[in-house]
Amino acid sequence: MPKRKASAKQQFDAGRYLATSGVKKRILNFRASQTIFLQGDVSHSVFYLQSGAVKIVVSSSAGKEAVVAILRPGDFFGEGCIAGQPLRVATAVALGPVSVLRIEKSEMIRVIHEEREFSDRFVAHMLKRNVRVEEDLVDQLFNSSEKRLARALLLIARYGNNEKPQHIVARVSQRTLAEMVGTTRGRVSFFMNKFRKLGFIKYNGGLQVHDSLLRVILHD
Amino acid sequence: MPKRKASAKQQFDAGRYLATSGVKKRILNFRASQTIFLQGDVSHSVFYLQSGAVKIVVSSSAGKEAVVAILRPGDFFGEGCIAGQPLRVATAVALGPVSVLRIEKSEMIRVIHEEREFSDRFVAHMLKRNVRVEEDLVDQLFNSSEKRLARALLLIARYGNNEKPQHIVARVSQRTLAEMVGTTRGRVSFFMNKFRKLGFIKYNGGLQVHDSLLRVILHD
DNA sequence: TCTTAGGTGTTCAATATTGAACACCTCCTT
DNA sequence: AAGGAGGTGTTCAATATTGAACACCTAAGA
Numbered sequence A, B: 001m002p003k004r005k006a007s008a009k010q011q012f013d014a015g016r017y018l019a020t021s022g023v024k025k026r027i028l029n030f031r032a033s034q035t036i037f038l039q040g041d042v043s044h045s046v047f048y049l050q051s052g053a054v055k056i057v058v059s060s061s062a063g064k065e066a067v068v069a070i071l072r073p074g075d076f077f078g079e080g081c082i083a084g085q086p087l088r089v090a091t092a093v094a095l096g097p098v099s100v101l102r103i104e105k106s107e108m109i110r111v112i113h114e115e116r117e118f119s120d121r122f123v124a125h126m127l128k129r130n131v132r133v134e135e136d137l138v139d140q141l142f143n144s145s146e147k148r149l150a151r152a153l154l155l156i157a158r159y160g161n162n163e164k165p166q167h168i169v170a171r172v173s174q175r176t177l178a179e180m181v182g183t184t185r186g187r188v189s190f191f192m193n194k195f196r197k198l199g200f201i202k203y204n205g206g207l208q209v210h211d212s213l214l215r216v217i218l219h220d
Numbered sequence C: 001t002c003t004t005a006g007g008t009g010t011t012c013a014a015t016a017t018t019g020a021a022c023a024c025c026t027c028c029t030t
Numbered sequence D: 001a002a003g004g005a006g007g008t009g010t011t012c013a014a015t016a017t018t019g020a021a022c023a024c025c026t027a028a029g030a
Helices: A014-020 A079-083 A105-114 A116-142 A145-160 A174-181 A185-197 A211-218 B014-020 B079-083 B105-114 B116-142 B145-160 B174-181 B185-197 B211-218
Strands: A026-030 A035-037 A045-051 A054-059 A065-071 A091-094 A098-104 A167-169 A207-209 B026-030 B035-037 B045-051 B054-059 B065-071 B091-094 B098-104 B167-169 B207-209
Touching: A014 A045, A014 A098, A014 A116, A045 A079, A045 A105, A065 A116, A065 A174, A065 B116, A079 A105, A079 B116, A098 A105, A105 A116, A116 A145, A116 B065, A116 B079, A116 B116, A145 A174, A145 A185, A145 A207, A145 A211, A174 A185, B014 B045, B014 B098, B014 B116, B045 B079, B045 B105, B065 B116, B065 B174, B079 B105, B098 B105, B105 B116, B116 B145, B145 B174, B145 B185, B145 B207, B145 B211, B174 B185
Parallel strands: none
Antiparallel strands: A026 A098, A035 A091, A045 A098, A054 A065, A054 A091, A167 A207, B026 B098, B035 B091, B045 B098, B054 B065, B054 B091, B167 B207
16 A cells, blocks of 8 residues: 555545456446445345445335435445445435446455555544435425425535536436425425526526525525 | 343443543533533533433524424434534534533544553444434434334333333423424424324323334324 | 326315414422 | 423424425436
């Protein structure tokens, strides 16, 4: 391992490490809306997202669906098996062309033990993920569906492409938004138009989310 | 209670290790409803709950409060600082007499590096916690407040004392329940009485939760 | 080209939920 | 014993939300 830079903290690149080291893994590619794993599958491997976006969906017995996470390159998913979950508790779906690394549970545990920096990175990832899910939970507990939708749009916009000044959201249907926010499609449509009338979002080709949408969340 | 079988795997006792090894820590004791740390405090230490119960509360700017977790002995909390969170994002309150270990962030990181079994235990804890919060989120997304209350009662009952055949819940006010479930106290009162009339719970001194309460969750 | 599947805007009645009261308890403390 | 601070049961009107339609639009395939 190269000498640690004094200042550079998050120097270690888990993706590069996984890709280039002797870690036993497999590269898998998926196309839009293909299923990576299905809720109820036996679970014995962890995934690392190299490129593209993935959504994590939970289905209820009543047939409802909820999107609990949208993942970006650098994220792990399916880590539940390390904690002893025998089955997948959610379904992972590619939102576009996607490339992932699949690492067997036992191999993952081995690597976590042997490579301290990788272990650090993994723990950091879990902690961050935890923070994020907890934020989502608090959002549900505190806010109305209008505010939750506003927050979801802002988050997607920033994650989607943080380089553009005017945030353009990747193609997300109202149905998916409804499943993320925890409401019905009709409601999403209603609020989207309200936001549009107020100038918070625009529809020029793709969807544009303006920062002023924050007012929806902040105000009263 | 029969003697613990040495069934190989979860043999390592993180609490014992923390308490007896050379890990730099501090033992702190609190009484009922004392604050362990406050949302907004600077955060540079992790806590390990030795005995008692702790609730984690998030306050919104609008003055609403949400209980995002009830912790039991063996749980860590305040781990956000390891992920780089500079401030506490929630308040930790003792639900009764409580004894905790406080470990500085830097010391915690050192121990995670040096003691493999401890590290495993910590990662396992984070993963489990993650699963739990995600379940709570899904619960919010799918279920009505009636079902959420039923689930909360069942969870508390089982956690509270898993040794008794008839589950007796520790003293939890309707206000706290409302904050856990994400609804109003009036609503909790309403459903509690509904459950009682249906024989799902009883009020003999303490609150008794019957397994039949599961029907509320399962039935359509 | 025709057809179809998915996405969207919109409506409406039926429910669920809130927020804020009020009266009544039961512990505590003074 | 009086007072107070929680906790509880209950009410009510005002809102928010659902669920299920229906019509319209677009893109993509046969």
